[in-house]
Every structure is written in C-alpha cells, then in structure tokens.
Amino acid sequence: MFREGSMHPFIRLFVAIVTLLALTGIGSAAVVDVGVAKDAQVASGYPTTNYGMSNNLYLQRSTTSFKDERAWMTFNLAGQLPPGAVITSAKLRLYCWKADTANDLPTAVHGSDSDSWGESSLTWNTQPSHGAVLSTVTLKKGEQGKWIEWDVTTYVKAQQTGDGTVTLVVKPVTEATTPTVSYAFDAREYSSSLAPRLRVEYSGTWPATGSFTIFHMNDVHSRLLPHELDIPEHGDSPVFEQVGGAAHFAGKLLELKAANPESLVLDAGDVSEGNPVGDLRGNGAMVDFYNLLDARLKTLGGRGIDAAAVGNHDVRSMVYVNNLKNNATYPVISMNVCRKGTQIPYFQPYVIVTVNGRKVGILGYTNDESSYMDADAAAEIEVVKAVWEDTNAATINIKDYVNELRTVQGCDVVVLLSHMGHSRIVAGADALIEDHGGVRPPEIVVSGHWHSYADNPWQPAHLNGKTLLVEAASYLQYLGELQVTGDGKYLQAAKHPIRTADIVPDASVQNLVDTLRAEYEATNPPYRLDQVIGHSAVHLRLDKDKWWTMNEFPWSGDNTAGGWISDAMVWKAGQLGFPSQLALQSGGGVRRDVPAGPITYAQIYETYPWQDDGMVKVQMTGQEIWNYIEGDYCGTSISKDWLVTANDGIISGITYQGSPVSLSGTYNVLISEYMAAHDTAFAGKTAIPVGGAIRQAVVDYTGQFGINNPMTVPGPRYNLDTELAGGFRAVVTMVDDKEGEPYNESIFVRLLSALPETVERRNAYGLAGLVNADGTINPAHQFSESMLYRSHLGFKDDAHKPGDIIEIWVEGGFHGGNPQLVDQEGINDAGGEMTVLGNDPALARPEYHPTIGSFWDEQHENHYVTFYATKTGTSTVRDSAGTTITLYQPGGYTAMPSLPGNVNSLLEISGVNTYEHTARRFRVASVVVASTTGFPPQSQVDPLTPSQVSSGPVAVTATAGDTSPGTVVSVDFYYRHSADGAAWGPWTLYQHDTSSPWSASFGLPAGPGTYEFYSVATDNDGNIEPSPVLADASVRYVPPTFTLTATVVNGTGGSITPESTAVPQGSPVSFTITPEAGYDLSGLTDNGVPATATPTGNGSYRYTLASVTENHSVQATFTPVAAPVPALGPWGLVACGAALAFLRRRRLF
The missing domain is CATH 2.60.40.10 (Immunoglobulins)
Structure with a gap:
C-alpha cells in the first residue's frame, strides 16, 4: 500500500539565527552538506511494502493502519572532505513539512553497519539491524516547515575511518503505543534541496596541487567577423567598440594558452547560424575555423580544443550535424544527441583528458528543450531528454554517466559541458544536476545557450555550493577563464573581452577568414557583406545589458533592434498585400546591436540570421494579444503605433494608434514561421504565409532610408514601472525559503544607499525616482524595499539572516505581478554569493502599520511591516478596521497551518505583502500572541x-x-x-x-x-x-545668511580677510588681519563701533564673532611705525666712540 499524505505545503523555515559558512572552499575550517545517497521509510502496518519512491519519510508511533514508521538513509563521504580532514561536528538534517498538531514525539537516531539495503526493495521485514541510540530529539507539535537536527558526530567520525558510508535510521523512541503521533519529512524524491543531508563541520584544507585552467567559449553562432558592441564593465561609459572575430579571438586564446600550455580549451556549443561567412556550407566554414584553431593550439603543447558540445542550433540540419561529426579534428561530444529511436549517442558522450596529473572527465549535453530539427535531421537523430535521475526509461540519467566517469574511469574532476544555462542546470524536476543519489555532482559546468556571463562563476545553492558554473556571453565577444585546484575547487576566474583594438589577430586565422570571405563573394550572393543597405538615425539596441554586465534575463521588449524588425514586417506585409496592424518578435530571435549610421547587409544578417524563417499572418483578438504579451513577461518586441502599459508586469492597458485596443476585436498579426510552429500560443491558429523571408523584409524596409532620410524607431512601446539597474547597499529584512521551487529562493531587502557608480548614473537606468542626488534612497519608491531573486541560483541554506548588510548589483524585474530585484552576479569567493558588510538588526525593523489597509497596496509590496489583528480562524485575522486576510507561510504558496492563540486572540504579525498572479498574499515572518491589552494606539x-x-x-x-x-x-x-x-x-x-x-x-x-x-x-x-x-x-x-564686508581705511598698510563673506545666522566667523611691513594695526571698527582684535603671535591679528546675527562691515586702520634702532654689539660701541671723538676734535678747532 502506498501513501503520499495530504497536500505538501510549499514552505521553508524562516531561519532566525544562522551562521555564514562556505559550503565548499579550500580554507582550514569549513562545512559541507552531504546529500543522501538513498532513503526510504518502512511501516510495520504494511511490513512487505516498499516506500522507497515516496516523496515522504514518516516518523510515526501508532497501533493502527500504517502503525509504526521509520526513516532509513545512507550517505557516502567519499570525495566530500579533503584528505586528512578532522570532523568536528556531524548533524543529520531532515526537513519537517508536516507536524502532528496534538502531540510531541520523542525520536532517536541509530547507526547501522548494513549499507547494502536497496532503496526500491527495503521493507519493514527486510530492514537491517541497527546499533545503539546516537542521539534523541523531541519533535514539537505544530512545529513544521523547519529543519530538524540529530547529532551523529561520533558515528560519522567512526565511519570516516572505516568504509566512508554512513547508514542511519530514525524512529520513535517508543513504538506500538497510543495515541497515534505522526510527523512527515521530505524524501529525496520530492526535492534535492530539502532531501535528507549530513551537515559536516571539519578542519582541513583542500590541496592546491594539480591546479589547472579552463579557457571556454560558447554560442559563437558563425560570428567569424568582428562586430560592434557596447562592452559592459564597471565604470563603463556607453560606447560601441569593435569586438570579436575569429582572428582576434584566436590571437587572445593563443597568447593565454602559450603561457599555460596544460590548460583545457572547451566550447559549450552552438557554433552554427549567425553570419553569412560562418554559415557557408551549412556550418562548414565554422568547422574550418575550429579545425585551424585546434591545429594552432596543438603547436603550443600537444593538445588543441579538448571538447566542444553540440548545441541546439547545431542539430537543425544533418549537414550541420555531419560536418561536426565527420569533419571536425577536435572532439565533439553529446550524451543525448542519439540515433533515432534509441539512446545510443550519435557523438561521443564524453572525453577524458589528463591535466597536470589530474584526470578530468568532460561530459557533453545538448539542450533538449529547444532543439528543433529540419526533416532530414528528425529522420536520423533525436535529442533525448536528460535529467540527473529518474525512473523514466525514456530519459537519460546524467548521474549514471557521472558515476561512470568517477568510479569506472577514475576521474578526479568531472566537467559538464552543457549547452544549457543555469536555469535548467538546477531547476525543477528535470534538473540536470542534483546533490543526491550517492554520486557527487560535477565540480564544474561550462555552459552555453543563455548568452550570459558574470565576472566570477556561479555556485548554485541547489547544489550545496559543490559545483562551479561558468558561461562566456556569446559571439566570440569574450574568452572565459577559470582556474581551479586539482579537486575542482575555485581559485579565480576572468572574462577577457575581445577588443580588436587591443589584440593582434592571428595571421593564419585571418588568412582563413579572408579566404572564406572570398568564397562567400564567389557564390554571387544577392548582397555583399559590407554593402550598405540603409541608414539609421538611432542605435538599434537589444537593451538587454546593464552598464556592468549583460545577460538575457530579464528581457526588455522595449528595444529598438526588435522594434526595427517588427516595423519591417508590417511594412513588407503591406507591400505584399497583407495589411496588418501588429508584428511580434520573440526576444531570442533578434541577435545583435547595430550602431546609428550606415547599416550593412552583414549587420542585418547577424541581427536576424534565420534565412529560412518566413513571415506568416494570424488573426488574434485584442484579449489574445494582451495575454500573449503579458505571458511573455512584456518581453515581446512589437511594431510601432502600439503602447503597452504594465505595473509589475501586469498589463493595465494597450493602445493602438492612441486608442485602447478592443479586447473582442480581431487584428491581423504577423509572426515568424518558427513562432507559429513552436509557440503554444499560436497552436490551432491558421497561419497564412505572407511570402519571403523576414530577413529580406528587413533588407527591403531598411533600403528606403538613405543618409539624408535615416530610419527612426518610434517609441517607447512599453511603459513599465520595473525597469532599473544599479548597485546598492541593502539590509536583509526577511528570509523566504520557499519549498515549492527550492531553486527559486529569494530574500527581502531594504535598500540603504546607492553605490557610487549608481549615483553617477542616477539620471539613467530608471534610477532617478529611486536614488537621490546624494545617494540616499527615496523611501516612497516601490523598489526601496523589494524581493531579491537570484535567478535560479538561490541562496545557500542559512546564508543570510535579517539585519545582514549586503552589496547587491541588480536589475528590476517582476514575476506573477510581484516586483523583484534580480541578482545574477557571480560569487565573491568559494561559497560566497555576495559581499556581507556587517549586521545591524535595527536597520531591518518592520515598519509599523495600524491597519491592513495602510500597507495592502502596490506601493508597499515587498515592504517588511508589522501590524496587530485578532485571530478569526486557522490562518485568518481581522484588524481594527474590520479587514480580514489570510496569512501565508514565508514561501507564499500555503496558508499558515495553525496560528497561535485562540479565536479572538490579539496577534502581533510581521511579514511582507506580495502579489501572487491574481491576488495579494501576506507572507509571515513571525506571528505571536500580542503582549498588549487590545490594539495599540x-x-x-x-x-x-x-x-x-x-x-x-x-x-x-x-x-x-x-x-x-x-x-x-x-x-x-x-x-x-x-x-x-x-x-x-x-x-x-x-x-x-x-x-x-x-x-x-x-x-x-x-x-x-x-x-x-x-x-x-x-x-x-x-x-x-x-x-x-x-x-x-x-x-x-536654513537660517538667514548675513553679508560680511572687510575694508582697510585708505586702502594701505595691510589686509583684513573674513573666513566667509556669507554666514548663516548664529554661526561663528573670524577675520584675519595682517599688517604690511612697516605698519601695524592701529584701529578696528565693526559697524562703526570700535572693536578689539587679538594678536596671533606671528605679527597678525584675529577678530572673531561668536554668533552672527546681522550684516557686518569691519574696517581696519594701519599706521606706519618708526624704524627700530639697531642694537649695538661691542664693535659697534667702539666705532661709535671713535666717531664722537672725531667730532669733538673738530669742534676744538
């Protein structure tokens, strides 16, 4: 018999007191969470039933139905601790999601030397024997949504010196008694973030021996030629520069590789589709480039490109696929591009390379979510879905490959070369990597597909900080570098921008590019690469970057590059006899910035590289348009004459040509063939081909605009209240560990001040209303307090607590109608997501509100507040004004299971008001019975x-x-x-x-x-x-300011100078009076009244007013003084005497 229990509350514990600890690292004292290898519950009431695949682990004491229930689990210590580590503490941690509401339950944990039990076969009757009690914990009634810990230090230390395998069983201290008492915990089948774990504290150091470097690139997309980019950097001023290009990229890589010949060179996929030269012979020209680069690298030390993953664009055609498989001189790998109808890899699944004495396994993965293939490819291959581990025979278990590399091939470090970014790496039930199942996750992920980068790696919290994740933007704009120890621990990282002005291009690669350009021109193309098609008066930007970094989340639909493409579609359709009101372009379809000025064919091609993507017309109602744009997070590029207004991503209005759209009216809408085929919003709609490719429409449209009548892109087309970017000091007000999506964790913050770079840019990036001129924060702005979202990276358990003062670099965003600040920065060190500057709980105090209505609005979303209300039900309260709301747990998904006190008890409640898709929800940080007598005033x-x-x-x-x-x-x-x-x-x-x-x-x-x-x-x-x-x-x-004047009578003899000529009322002020040589101060008046100055000891004087209360006119008079008689020394006296004697003699005559 199988039991899952009641609906699982999507919650996590609000952690009140935590310690900031690095879960990985190379320091002398550290903490590591060891994920469970296997877990299962057993029930005496069903002694032959296996519950190993259940989402739950129950601890129960009962004499009926399931009767007594125990939880078994095994952990493997191998590779989790550095050699020679000394364990100082070990705690078994289980996450209690459902507590008994009536009774406490004393529990005990025991060790067992029987490690070979099977997760899918263990039953009450087959459970192994166990040893003595290791420790006991009493589970408290009503206390759920929290981690429970049992001390198992002594036993784990013993197993460390033994076989390194730790098997534990937790059970009630007393069994087979009444009343029934039951507590439910999360099993690994529910969530790896909430699965059982061992938290081991130890002293020891990971050795730095065998360290190595990885140089990496991704999403080159045929960009063999340099192009323009506003390179984002801290301290950057917006300016387009020439970047990328195969020859300059090769020059930089060869320079760095020559200094470190043992380094790895990896490519994370998608070399295909993006530039007319690189797209020659399908992706044949790109294979030519990579083969040459491989050969050039081998001249430096024997190895060339160590591995390249297959990307989703690389499988669009069998021409692409076979160019990579048959013509590449370097290893091309993918575990999940398989022969049709099988799980037999079409490419090598992995390669193994020895670097500095360390054996490194490199496993390839191809994005299985957006690998759309032409008919020829679909007939021969398929991209099979891959996950870390499940029981579905149709999927590939990545864990099995990692285990093979570690245990069969003996790899010291495993790298997942993944054509998928950090969202899918850690997200949801189909995550590529998890930290459970008895196999350590890969130490490193080199990823692609998202076209993102951070200066330093990411360390997703979902993986307990055990995996480094790096990506290097796209289009050869950057060369990524990652340095790790021989055990895959982080040392340092960099992203090298490929500025053509700073790099000497490799001559052999440049020669190849020139040859390929000539090959392109020899095909008699309709347009030359550098042929000027038209002119633009404005920069055509994707608007997906901040000034210090760039990525593709959150995407902004209000970008001029997308508007240009959409406008061209509407114009061309009209020319072809298909008048339409609107064109839509998905964010990923538009691929580059183009500076204002002449626009070449190559720039158009790189902006919209889909040569076979035609234009189709569909009919949509105003409501369907509304729903589509809102469902695309207001990231859809739209044609001119449309304006979308949204608050926190919830659309409040759409106008067309200045008038509100008719929600029931029908509009002709242009989309790409790709969108019609793959976007579910258009499923079932009749797509009428308009004729011709969208790129040709852009060429024809742009050709209208010459140097004297350049193109403009009217806008804005979106009016959003969430567009901002900047760096701030902030204080954590509340921790939100929500169980429903453990990879999507967040915290709530109150901004304290803007960082200097942000203050300098406060008149741009949506900052003017938030940041004051002195860097302080406008408390009336909705983002003065906000949810901080790590974009699938999450926060480590116990990483932050209320009062932590942190430095954040964020972009404004929203989800489900709730505003949020999105942080995608890399780590500061091994295990540290962001800089913690200190802790001051006073800065995180909740803002008091006398009634719910005073904060139940959009202006106070995410603001940490406290209020008083009476309990009216299990999870409902009513304030003094009669307003009733339901209180939710911190994650916002599930109502509070049981509020303290009785009905009509007065409660003191703290938390945040958030918006969840269709309604407001109050997420509780704390709730207690109030100590006041009635509501406070x-x-x-x-x-x-x-x-x-x-x-x-x-x-x-x-x-x-x-x-x-x-x-x-x-x-x-x-x-x-x-x-x-x-x-x-x-x-x-x-x-x-x-x-x-x-x-x-x-x-x-x-x-x-x-x-x-x-x-x-x-x-x-x-x-x-x-x-x-x-x-x-x-x-x-601002007191009145009084004027001070200072003059010298007759203008000679010296000077008088006030400290200031304009002095606020009540302020002191002094005048400095300096006589010239041969003069001295003989008089001083203030407003005509005699005044006294004080000598300073150096020949000058000072006149001071202790408190200025009126205007002052001060005059100084200087008079000459007699020259002093020189003092006579002994010889002077003799001379004087001689002179007198001479005069006397003359008078005698």
Whole structure:
C-alpha cells in the first residue's frame, strides 16, 4: 500500500539565527552538506511494502493502519572532505513539512553497519539491524516547515575511518503505543534541496596541487567577423567598440594558452547560424575555423580544443550535424544527441583528458528543450531528454554517466559541458544536476545557450555550493577563464573581452577568414557583406545589458533592434498585400546591436540570421494579444503605433494608434514561421504565409532610408514601472525559503544607499525616482524595499539572516505581478554569493502599520511591516478596521497551518505583502500572541508647512487615535538631525505631551540642516505604539545668511580677510588681519563701533564673532611705525666712540 499524505505545503523555515559558512572552499575550517545517497521509510502496518519512491519519510508511533514508521538513509563521504580532514561536528538534517498538531514525539537516531539495503526493495521485514541510540530529539507539535537536527558526530567520525558510508535510521523512541503521533519529512524524491543531508563541520584544507585552467567559449553562432558592441564593465561609459572575430579571438586564446600550455580549451556549443561567412556550407566554414584553431593550439603543447558540445542550433540540419561529426579534428561530444529511436549517442558522450596529473572527465549535453530539427535531421537523430535521475526509461540519467566517469574511469574532476544555462542546470524536476543519489555532482559546468556571463562563476545553492558554473556571453565577444585546484575547487576566474583594438589577430586565422570571405563573394550572393543597405538615425539596441554586465534575463521588449524588425514586417506585409496592424518578435530571435549610421547587409544578417524563417499572418483578438504579451513577461518586441502599459508586469492597458485596443476585436498579426510552429500560443491558429523571408523584409524596409532620410524607431512601446539597474547597499529584512521551487529562493531587502557608480548614473537606468542626488534612497519608491531573486541560483541554506548588510548589483524585474530585484552576479569567493558588510538588526525593523489597509497596496509590496489583528480562524485575522486576510507561510504558496492563540486572540504579525498572479498574499515572518491589552494606539506627526524655515521655534503637531474603548493619554515627540542629509544623529525624545491637541514647540537645537520627526502614542491601557521605521514628517532649517564686508581705511598698510563673506545666522566667523611691513594695526571698527582684535603671535591679528546675527562691515586702520634702532654689539660701541671723538676734535678747532 502506498501513501503520499495530504497536500505538501510549499514552505521553508524562516531561519532566525544562522551562521555564514562556505559550503565548499579550500580554507582550514569549513562545512559541507552531504546529500543522501538513498532513503526510504518502512511501516510495520504494511511490513512487505516498499516506500522507497515516496516523496515522504514518516516518523510515526501508532497501533493502527500504517502503525509504526521509520526513516532509513545512507550517505557516502567519499570525495566530500579533503584528505586528512578532522570532523568536528556531524548533524543529520531532515526537513519537517508536516507536524502532528496534538502531540510531541520523542525520536532517536541509530547507526547501522548494513549499507547494502536497496532503496526500491527495503521493507519493514527486510530492514537491517541497527546499533545503539546516537542521539534523541523531541519533535514539537505544530512545529513544521523547519529543519530538524540529530547529532551523529561520533558515528560519522567512526565511519570516516572505516568504509566512508554512513547508514542511519530514525524512529520513535517508543513504538506500538497510543495515541497515534505522526510527523512527515521530505524524501529525496520530492526535492534535492530539502532531501535528507549530513551537515559536516571539519578542519582541513583542500590541496592546491594539480591546479589547472579552463579557457571556454560558447554560442559563437558563425560570428567569424568582428562586430560592434557596447562592452559592459564597471565604470563603463556607453560606447560601441569593435569586438570579436575569429582572428582576434584566436590571437587572445593563443597568447593565454602559450603561457599555460596544460590548460583545457572547451566550447559549450552552438557554433552554427549567425553570419553569412560562418554559415557557408551549412556550418562548414565554422568547422574550418575550429579545425585551424585546434591545429594552432596543438603547436603550443600537444593538445588543441579538448571538447566542444553540440548545441541546439547545431542539430537543425544533418549537414550541420555531419560536418561536426565527420569533419571536425577536435572532439565533439553529446550524451543525448542519439540515433533515432534509441539512446545510443550519435557523438561521443564524453572525453577524458589528463591535466597536470589530474584526470578530468568532460561530459557533453545538448539542450533538449529547444532543439528543433529540419526533416532530414528528425529522420536520423533525436535529442533525448536528460535529467540527473529518474525512473523514466525514456530519459537519460546524467548521474549514471557521472558515476561512470568517477568510479569506472577514475576521474578526479568531472566537467559538464552543457549547452544549457543555469536555469535548467538546477531547476525543477528535470534538473540536470542534483546533490543526491550517492554520486557527487560535477565540480564544474561550462555552459552555453543563455548568452550570459558574470565576472566570477556561479555556485548554485541547489547544489550545496559543490559545483562551479561558468558561461562566456556569446559571439566570440569574450574568452572565459577559470582556474581551479586539482579537486575542482575555485581559485579565480576572468572574462577577457575581445577588443580588436587591443589584440593582434592571428595571421593564419585571418588568412582563413579572408579566404572564406572570398568564397562567400564567389557564390554571387544577392548582397555583399559590407554593402550598405540603409541608414539609421538611432542605435538599434537589444537593451538587454546593464552598464556592468549583460545577460538575457530579464528581457526588455522595449528595444529598438526588435522594434526595427517588427516595423519591417508590417511594412513588407503591406507591400505584399497583407495589411496588418501588429508584428511580434520573440526576444531570442533578434541577435545583435547595430550602431546609428550606415547599416550593412552583414549587420542585418547577424541581427536576424534565420534565412529560412518566413513571415506568416494570424488573426488574434485584442484579449489574445494582451495575454500573449503579458505571458511573455512584456518581453515581446512589437511594431510601432502600439503602447503597452504594465505595473509589475501586469498589463493595465494597450493602445493602438492612441486608442485602447478592443479586447473582442480581431487584428491581423504577423509572426515568424518558427513562432507559429513552436509557440503554444499560436497552436490551432491558421497561419497564412505572407511570402519571403523576414530577413529580406528587413533588407527591403531598411533600403528606403538613405543618409539624408535615416530610419527612426518610434517609441517607447512599453511603459513599465520595473525597469532599473544599479548597485546598492541593502539590509536583509526577511528570509523566504520557499519549498515549492527550492531553486527559486529569494530574500527581502531594504535598500540603504546607492553605490557610487549608481549615483553617477542616477539620471539613467530608471534610477532617478529611486536614488537621490546624494545617494540616499527615496523611501516612497516601490523598489526601496523589494524581493531579491537570484535567478535560479538561490541562496545557500542559512546564508543570510535579517539585519545582514549586503552589496547587491541588480536589475528590476517582476514575476506573477510581484516586483523583484534580480541578482545574477557571480560569487565573491568559494561559497560566497555576495559581499556581507556587517549586521545591524535595527536597520531591518518592520515598519509599523495600524491597519491592513495602510500597507495592502502596490506601493508597499515587498515592504517588511508589522501590524496587530485578532485571530478569526486557522490562518485568518481581522484588524481594527474590520479587514480580514489570510496569512501565508514565508514561501507564499500555503496558508499558515495553525496560528497561535485562540479565536479572538490579539496577534502581533510581521511579514511582507506580495502579489501572487491574481491576488495579494501576506507572507509571515513571525506571528505571536500580542503582549498588549487590545490594539495599540496610533499616531502620526502632521506634515510641516512650510517645509523649510529660516528660524525657530517650529510648531509640531500630531494626530493620534485608539481603538474603542481605548483612549490616547500621551504622545511622545522624537526628532533626529542631519546637517548634510546623509549622516544622521540618533532619534531623541524632545517632548512628552499629555493632553490633546497633541503638539510641541521645537526650537531647532542642532542648528541648520534637516530635522525629521515621528510620534509614539500611549493609551489608557498602557499600550505603547511601536516606533516607526521611517519619519512621519520633516523640516529643513536654513537660517538667514548675513553679508560680511572687510575694508582697510585708505586702502594701505595691510589686509583684513573674513573666513566667509556669507554666514548663516548664529554661526561663528573670524577675520584675519595682517599688517604690511612697516605698519601695524592701529584701529578696528565693526559697524562703526570700535572693536578689539587679538594678536596671533606671528605679527597678525584675529577678530572673531561668536554668533552672527546681522550684516557686518569691519574696517581696519594701519599706521606706519618708526624704524627700530639697531642694537649695538661691542664693535659697534667702539666705532661709535671713535666717531664722537672725531667730532669733538673738530669742534676744538
């Protein structure tokens, strides 16, 4: 008999206290999570039934039905710890998703030396014997959605020195008794992120011996020629540069390879389709290039290109496939491009290379989701779906290949050369890699398909930090470099931009490219490569990059390159007699930026390289258009005259030629043949061929625009409120570990300030409304607090806690109507996703709201708040205004299973308001029975008018109230001050008011600057209003400025200089008075009144005003002084005496 239990809540524990630890690394102290190799529950009530494939592991004490239930699991330590590691702690961790609601359950964990039990055969009757109790834990009623830990340190240490296999069984301490008590835990079949695990702390160091380097590229797409790109970098200013090209790329690779001849060179697939020269003979010209590059590399040290994966575009035609299979001189690999109807690989599935004494297995994977083939290819091959592990005979289990490389071939390191990016690597039930099943995941993934990159690798949390993932953008724009230890641990990484101005091209490759260009021209093509077709007045951009990095998520539909293609489609269809109102282009179909100015045929080809992609017309209602664009995350390129307005990705309006679209009306819509065949939104629609290829339509359309009438791309075509990009300091307010999609974890953050690069660019990138001129954050902006989403990379368990101050580089996005900041940055070090600057829980305090209605809106989505409400049901509450909502667990998928207290108990609740597809949901961070007597009062300082004053005091008033029958008995007024608007003093109580109307006289005690205020009310029950996070009101004190003049009477004899000629009221100021040689100060007046200056000791004087309250005119008078008689020394006296004697003698005569 098989039991799955009730609906599984998609949850994770809100972790309150955690430790930041690297799950992998090469330091002396570290932590590693060991994924379970096999797990199964057994039930005494069904002693011959196997539950090894169940999603659940039950611990149960009962005398009925299933009776007693135990959980068995085995872990393999091999390769998980560095040689000689000393284990200091080992904890068995099980994730409890369903707790008993009535009773606690004491449990015990035991070890067993019988490791050979079968996951699909274990039953109660066949379970092996076990040893003594290792440790006990009492499971607490109602406590679910959390990890439970049992200490197994002593046993794991013993197994480490033995066979390295750890088998454990967890069971109730007392069995076969009443009442029935049952707790459910996640098995590995449900989720590898929530599967049983051993968390092992150890001291030890991974050796650095045998380290090696991987140079990697991906998604070259026939781009043999240099092209223009605005290279994104930190500190970058937007400017197009010449990048890429086969000869320059080869020059850079050969330079780096010569310095490191033992390095690996890998390509992650999709060499085909993208440039007219590279597309010669299918992809034959690309194979020519790679063969030459392979030969040039071999001259440096024996090995050339070590492996190239097969990409989805490489299987479009058997011409492409056989060029790679039969003509390539380098290894082309794929485990899942198979002969039709079999799982026999058409290419080698893997290669093994020895590098610096380490055996490296390289396993190839081809994207099985978008490998669309022509009829000739579909008749001979198929791309078989591959997953890490399942029981479906129709799929390929990647785990089996990895196990073969490790155990049969003896590989020290396994590399998955994957033509698929990080989303599918770790995402969902068909993930390519998981950390369970008794086989360690590959240490490295070199990926392609997404055309993404980060400066450093990614380490997906889903894989417990054990796998490094790298990708190098596309089109030979970058050469990726990854350095690892001999065990595959991270050392360092780089992405080398292929700037043609900085690189000497390889002469032999350049000669090949020239030969191929001549071959192209010899085919009598309709257009020469450099033939100018037309001119553009604007840059034709994909708009998929930030200034510091680029990727293809989130995609923006409001890009001029896509608009250009769409406009050309509508124009051409009209020319051919198929008048249409709209053209749609999916994001991945448009492939490059084109600078303003002349547009060549090669640029058009590279922008839209699909030579066989014709244009078709379908009919769509306004509602279907609306649904399609919204379902494509507002990333669809659309033709001119259309404007889509969306808030957080939820469309609020679409206009065509200035008028709202008719949702029931029908429109002629142009799409590509590819979209009609493969996009489910167009399934069942009649697709009418318009005639000709879309690329030819673009050529004809662009040809209308000469140098004197260049093309424009009218816009904008989207009005989105989520478009921004920048770097920030932020504080973590709440951790959201949601169980439904463990790879799609997120946290909630409050932005503290913009980083300097972001402040410099605040007038672009959607930042003006969010970032103030001084770098502070506008708290009224919806992104001042937000969900932080790692784009399938997730956050390691326990990686962050509320109050962590982190540095983030993000782009605005949305999902299901909820705004989010998307972070796709690589790691900072082995195991560290982002820079943690410190921890200050005070910065993460929830913002208090007196009612649900005050935060239940779009403006407060993702804002961390606290409020009070009475319990009305299992998961529902009602506030003082009578508003009732359902409270959800942190993941937002499942309602809270049981709120504390009784019905009508007053609860204090903290969490975030999010939007989930069709409705708001409040995700709970914490909920407790309130310590107050009734609802607390509420108050708010009223807006101050005027907002700027030149003198005090300022009258500050507050509005306060309480829920009946309570009354407010006092209001406390608080202030803080900043002289510069950036550095703030502490909040200070300045008045306690005990009578209404609530007011205070504020004397501006800290001088000029900005003052912020809030109030805290107390009611007759002694309830005190929580202090707010943000100020209620503010005023800027700018005192009057007085003018200082300083003059010298008669203009001679010296100088008098004030520190400033304009001084704010109340400020001190000094005058420096300096006599010239032969003069001294003889008089000083201030506004005509005599004044006194103080000598400074160096011949000058200082006159100081302690507090300026009026204009001052200060005059100094200098007078000559007699020259001093020189002092006479002994010889002077003798001379003087002689002179007197001489005079006396003359008078005698």
